[in-house]
Amino acid sequence: MTPALVCERLVKRYGDKTVVDRVGFHIDEGEAYGLLGPNGAGKTTTISMLVGLLRPDEGSVRVGGIDVDEDPVAAKRLIGYVPQEIALYPELTARENLRYFGRLHGLPRRELASRIGEVLDLVGLSGRGDDKVGTYSGGMKRRTNIAVALLHRPRLLILDEPTVGVDPQSRVAILDRVEALVGEGMSLLYTSHYMEEVERVCTRVGIIDQGRVVADGSKRELVAELGGTDRVELTLDGDVTAAAEKLRTVEGVSEAVVTGSSSIRLLVAGGRHLLPALLSAVGDTGAVTGVEVVEPDLEAAFLHLTGSTLRD
Amino acid sequence: MRPRPVTALVLANLKRQLRDKVGMFFIVVMPFVTIVFVGMALGGDAADAKLPVAVVADTSDPVSAAVVAELESDKALDVRRAQSAEEVRDDVRQGDLAAGLIVTPGDTSLELVMTQTSGSGMAARSAVDVAVGRVAAVLEATRAARAAGASPQQADSYVSKAKEESVAVTVASSGGDEPSRPTGFAYTAPANLLLFTFVNSMAVAAALVESRRIGMVRRSLAAPVRRGQVLLGEALSRFAVALAQSLLIIVASRVLFDVRWGDPLGVGVVVALFCLIATGAAMLVGALVRSPQQAPAIGPPVGIVLGMLGGCLWPREVAGETLSTIGYLFPHSWAMDALLTLSRPSTGLGSVLVEAGVLAGMAVVVLGVALVVFQRRALVAV
Ligand SMILES: Nc1ncnc2c1ncn2[C@@H]1O[C@H](COP(=O)(O)OP(=O)(O)OP(=O)(O)O)[C@@H](O)[C@H]1O
Numbered sequence: 150m151t152p153a154l155v156c157e158r159l160v161k162r163y164g165d166k167t168v169v170d171r172v173g174f175h176i177d178e179g180e181a182y183g184l185l186g187p188n189g190a191g192k193t194t195t196i197s198m199l200v201g202l203l204r205p206d207e208g209s210v211r212v213g214g215i216d217v218d219e220d221p222v223a224a225k226r227l228i229g230y231v232p233q234e235i236a237l238y239p240e241l242t243a244r245e246n247l248r249y250f251g252r253l254h255g256l257p258r259r260e261l262a263s264r265i266g267e268v269l270d271l272v273g274l275s276g277r278g279d280d281k282v283g284t285y286s287g288g289m290k291r292r293t294n295i296a297v298a299l300l301h302r303p304r305l306l307i308l309d310e311p312t313v314g315v316d317p318q319s320r321v322a323i324l325d326r327v328e329a330l331v332g333e334g335m336s337l338l339y340t341s342h343y344m345e346e347v348e349r350v351c352t353r354v355g356i357i358d359q360g361r362v363v364a365d366g367s368k369r370e371l372v373a374e375l376g377g378t379d380r381v382e383l384t385l386d387g388d389v390t391a392a393a394e395k396l397r398t399v400e401g402v403s404e405a406v407v408t409g410s411s412s413i414r415l416l417v418a419g420g421r422h423l424l425p426a427l428l429s430a431v432g433d434t435g436a437v438t439g440v441e442v443v444e445p446d447l448e449a450a451f452l453h454l455t456g457s458t459l460r461d
Numbered sequence: 462m463r464p465r466p467v468t469a470l471v472l473a474n475l476k477r478q479l480r481d482k483v484g485m486f487f488i489v490v491m492p493f494v495t496i497v498f499v500g501m502a503l504g505g506d507a508a509d510a511k512l513p514v515a516v517v518a519d520t521s522d523p524v525s526a527a528v529v530a531e532l533e534s535d536k537a538l539d540v541r542r543a544q545s546a547e548e549v550r551d552d553v554r555q556g557d558l559a560a561g562l563i564v565t566p567g568d569t570s571l572e573l574v575m576t577q578t579s580g581s582g583m584a585a586r587s588a589v590d591v592a593v594g595r596v597a598a599v600l601e602a603t604r605a606a607r608a609a610g611a612s613p614q615q616a617d618s619y620v621s622k623a624k625e626e627s628v629a630v631t632v633a634s635s636g637g638d639e640p641s642r643p644t645g646f647a648y649t650a651p652a653n654l655l656l657f658t659f660v661n662s663m664a665v666a667a668a669l670v671e672s673r674r675i676g677m678v679r680r681s682l683a684a685p686v687r688r689g690q691v692l693l694g695e696a697l698s699r700f701a702v703a704l705a706q707s708l709l710i711i712v713a714s715r716v717l718f719d720v721r722w723g724d725p726l727g728v729g730v731v732v733a734l735f736c737l738i739a740t741g742a743a744m745l746v747g748a749l750v751r752s753p754q755q756a757p758a759i760g761p762p763v764g765i766v767l768g769m770l771g772g773c774l775w776p777r778e779v780a781g782e783t784l785s786t787i788g789y790l791f792p793h794s795w796a797m798d799a800l801l802t803l804s805r806p807s808t809g810l811g812s813v814l815v816e817a818g819v820l821a822g823m824a825v826v827v828l829g830v831a832l833v834v835f836q837r838r839a840l841v842a843v
């Protein structure tokens with residue numbers, strides 16, 4: 150079966166800055182692929198090239214076997230793209246926005262009318278479809294943003310951080326919907342700042358950092374690369390920066406990053422056995438108020454591969 | 462090219478426009494407020510709407526008498542005699558007079574009293590200019606004839622004969638007793654059509670900047686459409702608004718103020734070309750500007766300045782020769798000339814071919830540049 154998406158050695162430069170550097174991955178039909186990366190890693194730039202908005206300086210993209218550069222219109226027909234920003238006319242109602250995009254996609258009038266009802270239903274907004282989008286809450290706007298991409302039943306859904314600025318309830322609703330769509334056979338490319346979303350929705354993950362895909366595989370494969378390394382979350386009252394500095398000198402600690410005003414995340418080979426050494430390393434830089442040792446997981450893999458946390 | 466994406470974009474943009482209450486106020490209400498106010502200030506065509514002008518002159522002096530006679534023959538003026546310059550100045554200041562003219566016997570200069578800001582003062586001034594110009598021409602011609610050796614009687618008879626002939630010619634070419642420059646609504650209606658069509662196009666550019674800012678243009682381009690379709694849709698949306706604005710002013714001024722626009726084909730061509738230029742300017746602003754707040758801050762003021770140079774705020778003669786010449790760098794002056802020409806009887810598209818040609822050239826250049834710039838910058842985040 151033709152893969153839903155194949156991109157090879159994508160390069161995008163702005164001036165002398167290479168923002169996307171030989172990025173390549175593929176998404177099989179019906180597969181859910183997550184792209185994880187810190188701010189400015191190049192996720193949105195990569196997606197722009199996948200959906201034909203930006204021409205790559207090098208490399209190629211095929212969507213459902215169609216080369217995006219050769220036949221952009223045919224390729225774009227297969228894609229449902231949800232941009233990172235809320236791209237909707239605030240002066241128009243959800244229904245009017247959907248009608249606009251449905252027409253752009255060339256949906257026949259009658260089909261469009263019934264599809265608008267269906268997607269509004271799908272994102273739980275049937276009751277508010279005739280209200281102006283400008284009057285919506287952040288969560289409702291996000292859901293409408295997604296509804297637009299589903300109108301034409303795309304084969305590949307591309308979501309660029311679809312839950313930013315959304316209340317927890319809407320987030321759960323969005324994730325449920327996305328999971329259900331994947332269950333129905335839609336292929337998915339998902340980027341997020343929230344590790345747990347990607348863990349939940351995606352079966353395969355690519356980790357992108359400074360324009361490069363530094364790892365790619367199933368969650369299990371990525372975690373296996375860590376070997377026996379545990380993630381340790383330390384909370385303390387005191388100077389976290391100085392404490393992290395000291396912790397890095399402990400034998401067996403591969404990473405120590407400050408994640409908040411009183412928290413430090415560590416990657417530690419054989420976490421439990423090293424706890425006493427960690428506590429004494431903190432010494433007088435602060436008073437440790439909590440320690441949590443977590444089995445190797447995606448968060449740990451991310452820290453291992455990029456040396457940073459997903460959310461700054 | 463499938464037309465559907467283009468119409469989708471135009472429909473969505475027009476709907477947005479209709480829901481913009483402030484924008485609609487400026488398109489539907491403001492032009493008429495301006496037309497009525499300035500139109501009344503410049504004086505309508507009706508008899509009771511004549512401009513009151515007072516003259517202080519000693520009519521035993523033949524030159525003074527000639528000037529007064531010329532002024533009295535102007536149908537747009539209501540000429541009164543006043544006793545003193547002081548009295549005239551007071552009346553002008555209080556707005557009872559559009560202007561006052563003080564002629565001192567034996568002095569070659571005339572004093573014109575008017576307030577700079579009043580449109581009626583401007584209109585009166587140009588009428589006085591015309592009258593004085595005619596008298597001066599007669600005096601010049603008499604002097605020239607005398608210098609060439611004619612006796613005073615001969616010179617007088619040559620000049621008055623020439624004058625009769627020139628008057629006959631003028632009458633024939635301007636068609637009856639039409640004034641040489643339309644006054645009142647006949648002037649302010651086309652002036653404000655151009656002014657508002659352009660200014661509101663520039664204001665509408667804000668909606669385009671907003672579309673870029675919120676990522677609508679980007680997202681539309683991610684749909685299975687060609688870049689040209691999105692471009693065309695955005696341009697047509699602006700053109701439709703400009704055209705609707707123009708049509709509204711033409712129809713309403715015809716119905717409400719009985720403004721004669723002239724040959725429909727000629728007016729249609731000139732107005733359509735002007736709307737294309739306004740569209741190009743709006744697309745250019747929409748593509749170049751970086752924030753939606755900048756568009757209304759830059760666009761309309763530019764539109765007003767161009768309107769001013771083009772004679773849309775007051776007759777261009779009033780602004781002086783330099784400004785009037787500069788005005789011809791921009792579309793307003795050309796369109797204004799064309800519309801004023803067309804408003805005269807027995808004119809048509811053929812009478813304004815030069816103006817229409819210049820406007821067409823401007824439309825091609827502005828639209829071309831705008832589309833190239835928009836194409837390049839459509840995806841640039843604002
Ligand atoms: N038009 C542009 N010109 C110059 N640099 C750009 C341009 N667009 C993006 N960049 C740079 O490219 C890098 C990658 O940006 P991109 O938006 O792809 O990152 P991202 O992974 O989506 O980040 P985020 O998680 O914040 O959305 C950033 O450093 C950004 O500043």
Ligand SMILES: [Mg+2]
Pocket residue numbers: 192193194233309
């Ligand atoms: Mg991004």
